[in-house]
Amino acid sequence: AQKITQTQPGMFVQEKEAVTLDCTYDTSDQSYGLFWYKQPSSGEMIFLIYQGSYDEQNATEGRYSLNFQKARKSANLVISASQLGDSAMYFCAMSPDQTGANNLFFGTGTRLTVIP
Amino acid sequence: DVKVTQSSRYLVKRTGEKVFLECVQDMDHENMFWYRQDPGLGLRLIYFSYDVKMKEKGDIPEGYSVSREKKERFSLILESASTNQTSMYLCASRYRGRIPEAFFGQGTRLTVV
Numbered sequence: 001a002q003k004i005t006q007t008q009p010g011m012f013v014q015e016k017e018a019v020t021l022d023c024t025y026d027t028s029d030q031s032y033g034l035f036w037y038k039q040p041s042s043g044e045m046i047f048l049i050y051q052g053s054y055d056e057q058n059a060t061e062g063r064y065s066l067n068f069q070k071a072r073k074s075a076n077l078v079i080s081a082s083q084l085g086d087s088a089m090y091f092c093a094m095s096p097d098q099t100g101a102n103n104l105f106f107g108t109g110t111r112l113t114v115i116p
Numbered sequence: 117d118v119k120v121t122q123s124s125r126y127l128v129k130r131t132g133e134k135v136f137l138e139c140v141q142d143m144d145h146e147n148m149f150w151y152r153q154d155p156g157l158g159l160r161l162i163y164f165s166y167d168v169k170m171k172e173k174g175d176i177p178e179g180y181s182v183s184r185e186k187k188e189r190f191s192l193i194l195e196s197a198s199t200n201q202t203s204m205y206l207c208a209s210r211y212r213g214r215i216p217e218a219f220f221g222q223g224t225r226l227t228v229v
Binding site for chain 1: 166204210
């Protein structure tokens with residue numbers, strides 16, 4: 001069975017600083033995908049970044065990067081140069097495939113607060 | 117633009133009522149999902165559907181059923197609403213592609229009184 005663990009219920013970061021949100025996962029599958037989503041107070045889920053298990057390079061999307069350490073089964077999200085608009089819930093998720101055929105399993109989330 | 121639309125943003129229903137939550141996607145996705153979100157528990161899968169009239173139970177299907185008569189529409193049904201079903205409900209759809217992310221609706225906050 002797949003499991004996603006986010007051990008930081010809440011995090012604070014100073015504006016313009018970088019922050020790392022932790023995510024570990026457990027799976028016996030060889031092929032899987034890892035996702036990060038942002039959920040602002042308005043409630044919508046915004047896709048941020050994706051990493052496939054066979055991708056050798058860490059994924060990056062603008063200020064977001066995914067620090068993928070396969071042997072440790074970790075997929076931490078790094079946000080550089082934090083902005084006030086980054087304050088939100090962040091969810092790590094995993095799918096036991098890289099094709100879109102299956103469910104996404106979510107962690108419990110980390111609430112990030114950016115301090116001016 | 118990709119769109120997943122849930123019929124209601126907020127709903128208040130009485131205990132014992134039959135409740136329908138509707139979700140429509142315009143992306144021709146095969147896979148659609150219903151999640152429930154509660155504080156400290158993240159998103160938990162209730163049901164998902166990988167084709168018309170096909171469904172599979174997720175982690176917490178008790179007290180819920182689903183219907184998918186058309187590809188674009190996936191309905192969640194609370195047969196007899198109870199107060200412990202007060203929650204945020206999120207619908208999502210997913211396609212098969214290079215980056216197969218799920219697209220979410222805006223969520224329905226359901227309160228059962």
